[in-house]
Amino acid sequence: MKLGASIFPRKLIPIEESLDYFESNRYIDYMEIFHDYPNREINDEKELIDLINSYNLKYTVHAPFIEVNPASINPALSKDSINEIKRSIDLANELDSDIVVIHPGRSIFDNDNEYMDEVYAIAEDSLKTIGDYAKDNGVITCIENLPKIRGFMYQDIYQLQESLERINLPMTLDIGHAYTAGFAVDDLYFKNIKHIHIHDNDGVHDSHLPWGEGIIDFKRFFEIFSKNGYDGIYNLELSSKDYVEKSIQYLKGLKLI
Numbered sequence: 001m002k003l004g005a006s007i008f009p010r011k012l013i014p015i016e017e018s019l020d021y022f023e024s025n026r027y028i029d030y031m032e033i034f035h036d037y038p039n040r041e042i043n044d045e046k047e048l049i050d051l052i053n054s055y056n057l058k059y060t061v062h063a064p065f066i067e068v069n070p071a072s073i074n075p076a077l078s079k080d081s082i083n084e085i086k087r088s089i090d091l092a093n094e095l096d097s098d099i100v101v102i103h104p105g106r107s108i109f110d111n112d113n114e115y116m117d118e119v120y121a122i123a124e125d126s127l128k129t130i131g132d133y134a135k136d137n138g139v140i141t142c143i144e145n146l147p148k149i150r151g152f153m154y155q156d157i158y159q160l161q162e163s164l165e166r167i168n169l170p171m172t173l174d175i176g177h178a179y180t181a182g183f184a185v186d187d188l189y190f191k192n193i194k195h196i197h198i199h200d201n202d203g204v205h206d207s208h209l210p211w212g213e214g215i216i217d218f219k220r221f222f223e224i225f226s227k228n229g230y231d232g233i234y235n236l237e238l239s240s241k242d243y244v245e246k247s248i249q250y251l252k253g254l255k256l257i
């Protein structure tokens with residue numbers, strides 16, 4: 001089982017401390033670099049890139065999303081968002097990582113609003129442009145399903161899957177997000193999934209809890225994905241060492257590591 005983990009929030013734990021911890025954690029081989037504030041400038045921090053590359057870890061990159069929106073109906077903003085995400089593909093090349101995770105966008109309109117067909121068409125267009133840039137650069141962009149939070153698009157993993165089939169891009173499945181949107185673990189497998197984010201929750205709040213502290217049936221989830229031959233990374237998207245340790249203990253309890 002390939003296990004990865006997201007970098008801890010840099011305001012709380014310096015990047016070096018995250019790197020030291022994950023390099024010394026024998027279960028974690030991949031680190032996902034959160035490429036948004038306050039890490040946006042990593043591209044230009046040559047010494048930091050050298051430092052990251054000096055660790056015995058492999059990397060994936062999470063493209064920015066805080067104020068970045070490739071689905072913006074304002075063409076100037078969607079264009080800037082595409083350019084911001086392209087910077088993450090450039091960073092992936094610097095870190096020799098194959099996978100960049102991308103949030104597909106959000107909208108101020110409710111999903112049944114008459115404008116939403118147009119907003120989803122913009123999202124697909126932007127994602128296709130990003131995907132083409134990634135392919136030219138030898139990187140795989142995996143588009144993530146979003147949690148049940150007002151304005152977040154593609155909460156419905158089947159709708160995401162349909163869009164991704166049209167533009168020929170793979171998915172990052174976020175199991176916690178899917179669970180807040182009402183999908184059970186039996187609903188989640190697609191061949192198209194090339195990266196996975198895992199965290200637990202109560203089925204309502206996207207609280208990114210350690211595995212086993214919410215109500216998601218991970219035992220069944222791992223059974224389904226291993227039976228179907230998923231061989232990508234399972235990335236722990238958690239905010240503290242304590243949460244990572246608890247999740248690893250939980251996996252040991254399931255006898256999966």
Ligand SMILES: [Zn+2]
Nearest residue numbers: 144174197237
């Ligand atoms: Zn995620």
